[in-house]
Amino acid sequence: MAGGAASGGSAASDTYAKARHWLLLPSWVVVGIFVLAPVLMMMVYSFLTKEFRGGVIWEFSLSAYDQFFFDRGLFGDEPAKIDWTYIAIFWRSIWQAGAATILSLLIGFPTAYFIATRPEKNRAIWVFLITIPYWVNLLIRTVSMKFLLRDQGPLNDFLVNIGLIDTPLHIINTNLAVQLGLFYSYLPFMVLPIYASVERYNFALSEAAADLYATKWVTLRRILLPAVKPGVIAGCILVFVPSLGAFLAPDLLGGAKNFMIGSLIEEQFKGNAGNWPFGAAISMILLTMVLTILLIYARQQRQAEDLS
Amino acid sequence: MTDASQIAVDVRDAVKRYGDFTALQKISLSIRDNEFFTLLGPSGCGKTTLLRMIAGFEDVSEGGIFLYGEEIENLPPHQRPVNTVFQNYALFPHMTILDNVGFGLEMRGASKSEARRRAGEMLDLVQLSQFASRKPAQLSGGQQQRVALARALAPSPKVLLLDEPLSALDLKLRKAMQIELKHIQRETGITFIFVTHDQEEALTMSDRIAVMSAGRMQQLGAPQDIYEAPRNMFVADFIGETNLLEVSVDAIEAGRATCHLGGGHELTCNAVDEVKRGARVHMSIRPERLFLSEHPTESESLKGTIVENIFIGTDITTIIDLAEGPNFTVRTSNSDRGTKRIFEPGAQAYVNMEHGAARLLVD
Numbered sequence: 241m242a243g244g245a246a247s248g249g250s251a252a253s254d255t256y257a258k259a260r261h262w263l264l265l266p267s268w269v270v271v272g273i274f275v276l277a278p279v280l281m282m283m284v285y286s287f288l289t290k291e292f293r294g295g296v297i298w299e300f301s302l303s304a305y306d307q308f309f310f311d312r313g314l315f316g317d318e319p320a321k322i323d324w325t326y327i328a329i330f331w332r333s334i335w336q337a338g339a340a341t342i343l344s345l346l347i348g349f350p351t352a353y354f355i356a357t358r359p360e361k362n363r364a365i366w367v368f369l370i371t372i373p374y375w376v377n378l379l380i381r382t383v384s385m386k387f388l389l390r391d392q393g394p395l396n397d398f399l400v401n402i403g404l405i406d407t408p409l410h411i412i413n414t415n416l417a418v419q420l421g422l423f424y425s426y427l428p429f430m431v432l433p434i435y436a437s438v439e440r441y442n443f444a445l446s447e448a449a450a451d452l453y454a455t456k457w458v459t460l461r462r463i464l465l466p467a468v469k470p471g472v473i474a475g476c477i478l479v480f481v482p483s484l485g486a487f488l489a490p491d492l493l494g495g496a497k498n499f500m501i502g503s504l505i506e507e508q509f510k511g512n513a514g515n516w517p518f519g520a521a522i523s524m525i526l527l528t529m530v531l532t533i534l535l536i537y538a539r540q541q542r543q544a545e546d547l548s
Numbered sequence: 549m550t551d552a553s554q555i556a557v558d559v560r561d562a563v564k565r566y567g568d569f570t571a572l573q574k575i576s577l578s579i580r581d582n583e584f585f586t587l588l589g590p591s592g593c594g595k596t597t598l599l600r601m602i603a604g605f606e607d608v609s610e611g612g613i614f615l616y617g618e619e620i621e622n623l624p625p626h627q628r629p630v631n632t633v634f635q636n637y638a639l640f641p642h643m644t645i646l647d648n649v650g651f652g653l654e655m656r657g658a659s660k661s662e663a664r665r666r667a668g669e670m671l672d673l674v675q676l677s678q679f680a681s682r683k684p685a686q687l688s689g690g691q692q693q694r695v696a697l698a699r700a701l702a703p704s705p706k707v708l709l710l711d712e713p714l715s716a717l718d719l720k721l722r723k724a725m726q727i728e729l730k731h732i733q734r735e736t737g738i739t740f741i742f743v744t745h746d747q748e749e750a751l752t753m754s755d756r757i758a759v760m761s762a763g764r765m766q767q768l769g770a771p772q773d774i775y776e777a778p779r780n781m782f783v784a785d786f787i788g789e790t791n792l793l794e795v796s797v798d799a800i801e802a803g804r805a806t807c808h809l810g811g812g813h814e815l816t817c818n819a820v821d822e823v824k825r826g827a828r829v830h831m832s833i834r835p836e837r838l839f840l841s842e843h844p845t846e847s848e849s850l851k852g853t854i855v856e857n858i859f860i861g862t863d864i865t866t867i868i869d870l871a872e873g874p875n876f877t878v879r880t881s882n883s884d885r886g887t888k889r890i891f892e893p894g895a896q897a898y899v900n901m902e903h904g905a906a907r908l909l910v911d
Contacts, residue, residue, distance in 0.1 A: 442638065444634055444636065444638040445638050445640060445641075447605055447625070447632075447634070447638065448632070448634055448638035448639075448640070449640075449651070450604075450605075450624070450625040450626045451603060451604075451605075451625050451626070451630075451631055451632045451700075452626075452631065452651050452652035452655055452699070452700075452703065453626045453627075453652055453655035453656050453703065454626055454651070454655045455626055458655065463640060466642045467641070467642065
């Protein structure tokens with residue numbers, strides 16, 4: 241490269257590098273204020289001492305974490321035993337969120353596939369239709385679900401009227417009701433990413449598989465699914481993670497027996513009975529768990545890619 | 549063996565409609581066992597539709613398709629013992645080359661190891677063994693094309709369907725692949741049905757060609773027949789270059805037709821069954837079967853003025869404006885330059901036809 245051109249070029253790129261720093265500033269501000277600061281605050285609060293009428297005393301304490309895992313406190317006079325109460329709530333939440341995710345996948349995948357295989361000009365309309373119910377507030381939708389699922393509600397009336405069942409099904413205040421509620425709350429998060437990847441799928445590949453003697457089922461499993469896997473995984477994460485922390489559906493549809501993490505956290509901050517450090521600690525444990533799962537997944541993906 | 553078993557694919561009165569639009573109008577053709585058969589035509593002529601009907605990707609609106617005497621038009625694609633080389637190859641992106649090639653074998657029930665062994669052999673055939681463990685995206689277009697070929701050949705299909713497989717390759721690679729495909733067809737003895745819009749490709753590779761246009765078959769025959777004796781305007785114009793003259797047929801006698809041009813000039817040429825006396829038809833003459841001279845010769849001669857000479861490497865193309873007709877193109881081989889005279893633009897000259905060069909067209 242000629243000397244003059246080189247120095248001119250590097251001067252220009254210096255300016256550009258400086259400008260780039262400043263141009264990134266808004267993103268850093270947003271990430272800082274809305275992501276890093278709240279997480280940091282939550283972390284700090286989880287290590288503080290509770291004040292009885294809500295709020296905290298600025299004094300370091302591990303009692304929030306202690307309370308989560310042990311019955312009498314690890315540092316008490318008597319020997320401590322692991323307390324399964326809160327771990328069981330966690331376990332139930334994972335189970336419920338998992339079931340809701342699988343339900344969303346079973347319904348969402350065919351839906352996304354259906355939309356992606358419509359003529360191009362109609363696809364936008366279908367996507368639009370999918371999102372319409374979500375213009376209504378989540379609370380209202382969940383309360384409506386409660387009415388739909390009641391023993392004397394429209395769903396049971398319908399099933400009895402068509403003769404499928406004799407006595408109304410008891411759905412409300414069961415695990416199933418919570419799963420249905422979560423499923424309905426987050427279904428579009430499953431449909432949209434899968435739709436995006438199926439739309440990009442080259443359907444000639446399915447033809448090629450059929451041409452090479454693969455049945456429809458084998459084609460789905462060995463050709464289509466691997467190709468749209470990123471969309472499926474994105475959809476599962478987008479449904480599973482908010483389901484895990486959800487509190488509206490478990491509260492309104494699950495009743496007292498079907499307590500989930502979200503409600504537990506909510507209770508720690510609401511009203512006078514609250515325990516802010518404990519609520520923050522539960523949130524931290526939940527966050528750590530979700531991040532760990534995501535990191536393990538990301539790592540496996542990278543290893544799988546390196547292998548191939 | 550009966551006659552029917554010598555026919556690999558028999559298409560009988562096949563019609564394809566999309567709503568009100570008829571893509572194929574009553575196509576009938578018999579493709580022989582072990583034949584390199586080409587469906588040739590411009591885009592939208594229905595050739596790919598016909599191929600996809602044989603493969604099973606499009607259903608048949610009317611008529612039937614038979615594979616070695618067995619009716620197949622109602623079988624789904626995965627039950628038809630034919631394989632396809634797709635236009636954009638459609639290789640499975642997440643599988644290795646070896647797994648791509650072995651896929652069809654595995655689906656037909658071969659064990660994983662048997663499928664791999666046979667896939668390896670197929671990769672040898674297309675000289676890609678060293679790429680067996682790569683993914684399709686890591687290969688060049690030409691290599692991907694050969695993988696697609698190996699994948700389609702691996703399950704030993706009764707008929708191989710090729711949907712414009714060479715159209716994405718550059719000219720040199722395309723020429724090399726044309727010869728390789730022809731070799732592989734001879735070696736394997738599998739019937740090939742090849743779809744292309746490239747007439748040169750069709751002429752080079754095929755045993756027989758079906759020329760198609762607007763959903764109809766225009767002519768079926770060996771490459772030489774189609775080139776030398778085009779049946780109608782479309783075929784004459786689509787295959788190679790040609791000169792067209794409008795003539796009236798005055799008399800037909802002993803296999804020769806006497807015709808006249810608009811200006812009254814008389815010409816004789818071989819008669820064609822379907823062209824009767826009194827018909828106004830077109831006559832087709834290939835540019836390489838014409839030569840120029842200063843004076844009329846014993847052959848059929850037409851007078852004209854030279855417009856321009858175009859040097860195209862192997863040949864020189866001369867455009868001449870005929871006194872009694874349109875512009876004509878005359879091709880003189882570069883090796884004939886010593887024996888045949890090249891006229892300057894503006895000069896008066898005569899265009900002469902070799903005996904049997906002119907051909908009457910049906911429409």
